[in-house]
Every structure is written in C-alpha cells, then in structure tokens.
Amino acid sequence: MRHVLLAAAFLLSAGFAHAAEPLEGNWKTASGETATIGKCGSAFCVTLKTGKHAGKQIGKLSGTGGTYKGEITDPAADKTYSGSGTVSGNSLKMKGCVMAVLCKTQTWTRL
Template identity: 40%
Template structure:
C-alpha cells in the first residue's frame, strides 16, 4: 500500500476513535420524571416549564404536612452545566422561596435551598422513583 494512503487511513481511524470516545462523555443527564425524597416523605415530578424545569409535589406520606399535592416546589431551574441546575426552591414548611441548586448523579438528585448568596443551604437527597 502507498505511504500516503496509509497515512490517510491512520488519520481517519484517529478521528473516528476521538469522536466515539468524546461522544460518550458529552451526554448530559436529564432530571425530568418522578423523584422520591430519601426519607420517603414525598415525591415530586420535574417537567419542562418554558425553557426551564419545574417540580410539583405529586405524593405525600403525611397528610398533616404544610405541603400539599400539586404545590410547586422548584421553578425556573435552568441548566448550569451537564449535571446541575440553578433556580428557585420553595419550602412549604416555612412558606419561603430560596435560591435553588440541584445536582444529578445517576439516580440520585441533591437539591439545595440557600440564603445569603449560598452561605447557608439546606440539602435534600432524592432518588429516581420507578
């Protein structure tokens, strides 16, 4: 085989290998769907709301909670990077809205409601339901 053909085939193989390896790492995780709080107290469902994600409560273990089914608890959550979002979080227990962050890792979702520019945060871990 001619040397210039070998070089062309080698370069083509390198490009194909690089695209294949890079493509596997470039997929962003999606947070849509139903999530159960790690203590089993609630389930929320994330779905698109305009260009962002929002979540409403779809199930509660205790009917005496200040929260109620259908209540929106996360809104305006926009993607910060491949596996995290920022927006707003509503806490039904105190009736206040906080700056919200969430990070997805496999079937685990960590959400945070923060005050004072993120200096004080309350974290909750969720697992994908179903």
C-alpha cells in the first residue's frame, strides 16, 4: 500500500510540474514594446526586442511553476530593482520593488 501511495504522489507531482506556465517566449510590455524571455544559464533573461532600448537585457529571473524572482531594470532610468514575475495563461505580471516596500506592477501579454 505504501508503494502505491508513493507512486501516486510521484505521478501527481509530475503532472503539476508539467502543467506549469511557461515563462519563455515573446511578450508585449505595458509600454507596447516586445520583450523576449529565454534561458540564460540556470535563469531566464528578459531582453527588449523593439523600442528605444532594443537589445538591452532588462531582467534576470529564476524559478519554476509560473512564479519567478530576480532583478528587473527600468531601461529609461537604468535602475535595477528586486523583481518577480507570475505567469497565468497569456498574462505575465511583472513586479519591481525598492526595499520590498515600494512596488510597481505591469501586466505583459504573450505574443
């Protein structure tokens, strides 16, 4: 019985891991630019593809299961903040914070 429970738990956890929302891909930012998110080492790099700052890496996030943490850079001010991203379907909520108190959130859309 114990082996059956362990096998069931393993299959359920594998199903949840498979159902995780993918972060990688092309996203339309809140300002209308296109950003691409792809693997870079053990993390995911966020790079602008269009607009005034095209080609600039503006973030690096790590995580799994639809929730990611790392750093986000405001390309206009060239300031880096602690950040996070949460994927839900075709939406990505990007959040940048100063001292984990003053935060700003943007919603990006998958292209």
